[in-house]
Amino acid sequence: MSSSPSPERPPRYRLNVAGLRITLLLVILGWTFAYNMLIKGQHPVRAFFKILDTISDDFVGGSAVALAVGCGIVIVFSVTKLYTQVIAHVYSFRILEDLVYDELFQKRYRRFFSRLMRIDEQPTPDTVFPTRISSLVLALCLLYTLSWVYVLLFSEALYFVCWSAGVRLPLRDPQSLLLVPMLAMAIPFSARVMAYIRYPYAQDYADFMPGALFVLLLVGAMGKLYGSSDHVFFLVQVFENREFLQSFLRNGAFLAFIPLFFEAAYWFTDMQRWETAQDELDSKPEQLNSEESV
Incomplete structure (x- = not known):
């Protein structure tokens, strides 16, 4: 009797966190560099050195x-x-x-x-x-x-x-x-x-x-x-x-105070209901004991 094949497992992989971090930084820096040149009209050299200023002043401060x-x-x-x-x-x-x-x-x-x-x-x-x-x-x-x-x-x-x-x-x-x-x-x-x-x-x-x-x-x-x-x-x-x-x-x-008053009244009513239910539960064992003794 042939054994059933084992279920396929998803391929294992190692998460390249360092590469993901670098990619995020490059995207942000590259977009900021392009923003300085295209939107602000800065020279490429000036746009490069103004990347941090744009991030701190425009993006962080502006937001x-x-x-x-x-x-x-x-x-x-x-x-x-x-x-x-x-x-x-x-x-x-x-x-x-x-x-x-x-x-x-x-x-x-x-x-x-x-x-x-x-x-x-x-x-x-x-x-x-x-x-x-x-x-x-x-x-x-x-x-x-x-x-x-x-x-x-x-x-x-x-x-x-x-x-x-x-x-x-x-x-x-x-x-x-x-x-x-x-x-x-x-x-x-x-x-x-x-x-x-x-x-x-x-x-x-x-x-x-x-x-x-x-x-x-x-x-x-x-x-x-x-x-x-x-x-x-x-x-x-x-x-x-x-x-x-x-x-x-x-x-x-x-x-x-109106909601407080009605809340207190509702709780008071429920307390009475709860006490009645507890009294009924407590009386049941006594009734059973009296019936057994008879």
Whole structure:
């Protein structure tokens, strides 16, 4: 009986890292040399000796703005994406508690951030509320802080949407600016309500928020770079007027507390449900023992 042929293995090769490095350097230096001659119109000798100046001044220095805007977009998108994962997942705060104690406190930082970025893929815990008093208080503080952040960001975003659509929202008195932060708070809070009722598309709804803030950041950066005076910022008007600022802070403090209040009420209800379930589990062995004794 003939033995079956062994499966073919891919050919082995040695990675020529040194050659790859040299190739990259030659490509960059050659492109810079051609850039100096063709774009800057320099003599070949001068173009050769100005290669390092072009790299440091034109490429590195000239890309500082693009790099700063890009880093800002990455930070804003990452933070808002994490926030949308938290508000769209009903077990998010309990999962955060487990991640902190299981990974962060064990100094497994890379694993902690890796799991944090995939919070919606973590195993479902047995409760929606944190199990430690300190974790519960910190979770509520975190929720209040994030709510304040979204009151600020989405107030500006809503004002920008209206402005870009040609709808002017004049701020004449403190009462006229209350509607904007109220609607701004309603957007992320509605995603949390979807999580409460286990709506299957809550994450899809929440995912538009990072894109909205990305557009706001990009438009604001473009207006700043070009020195445009057409774009009117909502928060700038608020902070320049003392009366507006006081009214905004008072109402913002109340609006940011609304998600915290409903979160606490939801946790309180789930605590009662969990206690009832535990009592039923504890009563079953007693019933079995009484039946056996009879």
